[in-house]
Amino acid sequence: MEEKKKLDISQLIGFALIGAVLVWYTMTQKDKEPVAENTKTEIVQNNESETTTSDAVVTDSLLQAAAVQKYGTFAYAVASGTEESGTTTLENDVLKLVIANKGGQIVEAQLKNYEDYQKAPLYLIKDNNSNFNIQFGTQDNKLINTKDLIFAPTTSKNGKNQVASFKLKVSNSQYLEYRYELKPNDYMLDFSVRSVGLENVINSNNKINLEWDMTANRQEKSIKYENQMTALHYEKEDGKYDDLSVGSEDDEMESDVDWIAYKQHFFSTILLTNTPFEKAELTSKSLVKDVLVDTIATKSFSTVAPLKLTNGALSYNMNFYIGPNIHKNLASYNKGIENVMNLGWGIFGWINRNAFIPIFHFLSSFIGNYGIVIILMTLVVRLLMSPLVYKSYVSSAKMKVLKPEMDAINAKFPGKENQMKRQSEIMALQRKSGVNMMAGCIPALLQMPVFFALFRFFPSEIDLRQQPFLWADDLSSYDSVFEWSTHIPILSSFYGNHFSLFPVLASIAIFFYMRMNQGQQMSMQQPAQEGMPDMQKMMKMMMYFSPIMMLFFFNNYASGLSLYYFVSNLLTLTIMYVIKTYVIDEEKILAKIHENRKKPKKTSKFKQRLDEAMKQAQEQQAKQKGKK
Incomplete structure (x- = not known):
């Protein structure tokens, strides 16, 4: 019995030791597992970091190599x-x-x-x-x-x-x-x-x-x-x-x-x-x-x-x-x-630089409204040009007074065969009366540079840019009172998709100016000669064609220029009316012509050569007529 008890006690002690060992082993493994996981995670993270750094180095190296390949020494930049x-x-x-x-x-x-x-x-x-x-x-x-x-x-x-x-x-x-x-x-x-x-x-x-x-x-x-x-x-x-x-x-x-x-x-x-x-x-x-x-x-x-x-x-x-x-x-x-x-070449640019630009900036220095500046500038220019208008109109009046005598010469020497003789007699009459047939053309020619200079001035003057006047919101561009979106092929190409009022007013003023001026010219115009163009018909055509042409051309142009021409032609009409009604006296002109006829005339060398050339042409024409 004692041996059996000793055995039982020994077995109990053994089982206890085995259990203690198992418990220790289990506790030891549990403590080690987290350490192993953490160690593994840290390694992975380190590996990822090393991979990223390595990739960046490789990428930079590739970019640098590509830059060197493309730019050489300038890859440094x-x-x-x-x-x-x-x-x-x-x-x-x-x-x-x-x-x-x-x-x-x-x-x-x-x-x-x-x-x-x-x-x-x-x-x-x-x-x-x-x-x-x-x-x-x-x-x-x-x-x-x-x-x-x-x-x-x-x-x-x-x-x-x-x-x-x-x-x-x-x-x-x-x-x-x-x-x-x-x-x-x-x-x-x-x-x-x-x-x-x-x-x-x-x-x-x-x-x-x-x-x-x-x-x-x-x-x-x-x-x-x-x-x-x-x-x-x-x-x-x-x-x-x-x-x-x-x-x-x-x-x-x-x-x-x-x-x-x-x-x-x-x-x-x-x-x-x-x-x-x-x-x-x-x-x-x-x-x-x-x-x-x-x-x-x-x-x-x-x-x-x-x-x-x-x-x-x-x-x-x-x-x-x-x-x-x-x-x-x-x-x-x-x-x-x-x-x-x-600003235009030659004389046109000179006029702009030395006349129109200084006048414009002088007026705008104390007037804030640029539309008013343009009107005042127009007034200044037309007043300066009025002596030329006067000379042109006086010349026309002289030709008008001589017209009955020139008509008599035309009747005396009719037909194409007498053309040279007819021209010679008319020139002699004009020279004897002290009338220069070019006197009416020269003032008009002198005004042409002013016209072309202004044509360049207004599109170049930046002070007109985005400046409003009346219905125009920008004097450097077209004024528009009506617009449409429909594209009309021919009309849109030449006229645009808007209706500008200043060009219309300018065109009307030009029409009446040309009508008054050409009425004076036609009153002294000679009948059309055989084989020569009919100037009266051409002038009538221009009287209608010019305003229409301006209407189309200026519809897309600077409204400041259209405003100028509108005011300018109104002023010119007024000046011409005053000259015709209150300044020019045809009876005095006729009396002056009679006085000129009594004075001895000195013939210049140019006129002598011209008369000689016409005389030779008449003789040659007579010879050819005799042969026929």
């Missing part, structure tokens, strides 16, 4: 860390410029004192409508376009001027630099291009081309009219100014070009250089095919000009003018850029 989308702003009271790191070029140019036709801020450069690029080859056979690379910007001050430097780097000491400097209250921007330490980088055997493209976005009420006034202008060798056609497309290759202007109607973007471009390939293309559809842009301009190295380096001092076409302001730079304003 790609990896420089400069933000590609970054920009720098230069701003004064009149101009705001935004310059991008990519390409180092101007991507926005706002004229702060002007608005577009929708009353929105006016931008000459915006939304990628302009592109400035220098293309060149490198010694490692890469083709570089600066517009694709990232420039490193820095800003500073030069007195009151704001300066922005953009460097396209090969290293910290080797770069191509664009430097912009903006003065206070000025539209002219200093701009320079220079290379530093690139003598062994740029391949001098390859062409270095400056490429400048721009699309002229619409700024004015009438895109058709604006397109007619938008053109590429330039100054070429020997100080000669020229422009490309305003038609559909034109291009020229010019030498020694000092400046190139992408001129819109009232604004210009001009690139000037102190070192003339030896060659410049210039292109202009109209983008307006249908004014009802093409409503965004007027023309696209393009310039390609080779640049030259000086001692292995680029060094060009240039300027950008980005601003309004104001003749006085443009002329103040002494660069000839005022010639972008088409």
Whole structure:
């Protein structure tokens, strides 16, 4: 019994030990499991981190390799860390410029004192409508376009001027630099291009081309009219100014070009250089095919000009003018850029520069309403021209007084065979009476330069832009009292889709002016000669045709010009009526003619030669008649 009890006790102790071991083992495994899981997770995380870092290194390496493959030594600019989308702003009271790191070029140019036709801020450069690029080859056979690379910007001050430097780097000491400097209250921007330490980088055997493209976005009420006034202008060798056609497309290759202007109607973007471009390939293309559809842009301009190295380096001092076409302001730079304003050639431009522009600005300096300024300017011009109108009318009156005697000569020498004799007798009568047949033509010819000068003045005067008068909301564009959306092919092309009232009033005034003037002319007109055109019929046709032509032509033109012609013709009608009714006395003119006939006449050498030529012609005509 004692042995059995000992056995039981021993078994109990063994089971207890085994149980204790099992409990210890279980507790030990539970404590170890979390540690193992945490260790595994940490390893996975470390592996993911290492993989990400490795992928980034690989990606950067691939990008760097691709950049080196594409740009060669200029791959440094790609990896420089400069933000590609970054920009720098230069701003004064009149101009705001935004310059991008990519390409180092101007991507926005706002004229702060002007608005577009929708009353929105006016931008000459915006939304990628302009592109400035220098293309060149490198010694490692890469083709570089600066517009694709990232420039490193820095800003500073030069007195009151704001300066922005953009460097396209090969290293910290080797770069191509664009430097912009903006003065206070000025539209002219200093701009320079220079290379530093690139003598062994740029391949001098390859062409270095400056490429400048721009699309002229619409700024004015009438895109058709604006397109007619938008053109590429330039100054070429020997100080000669020229422009490309305003038609559909034109291009020229010019030498020694000092400046190139992408001129819109009232604004210009001009690139000037102190070192003339030896060659410049210039292109202009109209983008307006249908004014009802093409409503965004007027023309696209393009310039390609080779640049030259000086001692292995680029060094060009240039300027950008980005601003309004104001003749006085443009002329103040002494660069000839005022010639972008088409004031007319020769005498027409001289009249505008020395008469109409000063008169207009003098009147507008103390009168705020530009419609009133135009009316007063018209009054001044017509008063200055009234002596010519008087001389023309006096000449007509003299011819009218002589008409009975000239009719008698025509009756005495009828037929084609007596034409030379008839003309000789009429000229002798006029000379004896002291009447010059050209006296009536010369005053009219002297007035023609004024007409054509004004035709150029009104479309060029920016002060009329967006200025209202009566029903016209913009004196620099057409006035519209009625518009329609239906497109009528022929009518819309020549007349437009609107009805302008000022051209109608001007056309009516022209009709009555021509009627009064031609009535005076017809009263002294000789009967049509055999084989000669009937002048009376031609004058009647012109009396009706001219107002209709003006009605169609001026419907899309500046309403300020139509207002001028309306007031001008009203004043001319008034002056002619006063001269005819109160100034000219036909009885006195006739008495003066009789006095002239009593005086001995000196015949000039020209008249002697003319009389001799007519005498010879009459003799030759008589001989031919005798042979027959």
